[in-house]
Amino acid sequence: MTPDTRPAPPDEEADARERLLAAAQDAFAERGFEGATVRDICRTAGANIAAVNYYFGDKEKLYVESVKRAHVCATRMEPFPISADTPPVEKLRAFIREMVARMHTPASTSAMKLMMREMADPGKAAHVVVSEFIQPVAFVLRAILREMLPHLDEQHLLMTGFSIIGQCLYYRQNRPVSELIFGKEAVAALDATAVADHIIRFSLAALGHADPIGAPSTGAAKANKSKAKK
Template identity: 30%
Template sequence: MVPPVNSSGSTKERILGAAELLFAQRGFDGASLRQLTAAAGVNLAAVNYHFGSKDKLVEEVFRRRLDALNERRLTALSCLAGAPQTTLEEVLEAFIRPALDLSHDDSGALFMRVLARAFAEHDDTLRQFLSANYGHVMRQFTAEFARLLPQLSKEELYWRIDLVTGALTHAMSGFGMIQRKSDVSEHAHREQTAQHLIRFAVAGLGHP
């Protein structure tokens, strides 16, 4: 049913790549270990051998991408902290750009779909994992937003951050689907996308 796609890399990485693809296409429940290992071109037992269980594999799929993504986000944010006059747009750029760079290549775009699924699932185990491992990133950005938007009540700020998060997740989860017009360069398209997302986020967060 699912043709083998990966023929390079270690067994662990072939599994992670195939998992990212099939989790994005069919969900965590929908993608079976048999489809997954067949697509990766590895034995069925390899998942339990290398990762322990299917759930641990799911966690590893997230960890592989989010570790690098959130590190880049925090780096970009700390670079801004040095500047005397940081703007809302710059902070949002520090948050959005790394995610856009990630979804630049196909597998990265697939991961954004996986992430959007995880948000919609409302699965407690997964939420606790994400909160425990990457909650500090969101907390740091939230603090910065609060500093830049002192006129907003705490409740109002949380509402806006929640709405912006939803918009960005929804938008970036669709990147694998929409066809880029061939008459614009890859770089120009990415720049346009970044502009759309950032200007929308600025308007949503900072409107009077």
């Protein structure tokens, strides 16, 4: 085996693979699967054009891995921190807070663009993204709502879940448009805590478990009472 054909050390291989994924994420986000070329991706990554086949098999598998990488970059992938013995209303509060926190996790613009492309027009990575990232979250919320609302039929349970998830996603997915409408300063003031508190109050009001809109959240109210006692 000559030096030219000897496999790269593991660290170098991992670095080359990551550079290809980063370049592919940017390219697919800007130009889509059809518009992005393997040649351009390899050039940006500083890799030989055969590197895509070596590390991923083909362009389609590279695309799938790029979309998965975008989801990992844009959302935290730890399990939802909700214990089984938590009351269902508190489970919903915790779910919304965690969901909004994930949506506010700093991520590159290309990661969000690629995620939105794939969700708006499901393609080659849709099945993997749904099964690995979206479906587990949806099932957590569905179980919480079923526990809170045992009387609800499946259709209304589904629509209730859509309403809650939609609120959580809107603030992240539509941020650029919101900034154009309301201004960057106004949107920047909507941090993860403020957004989560509003969604919690709004959703619980619809479900008959409300803190009044505009009132301190339950957690904030407890903190204020503790301070007052001191």
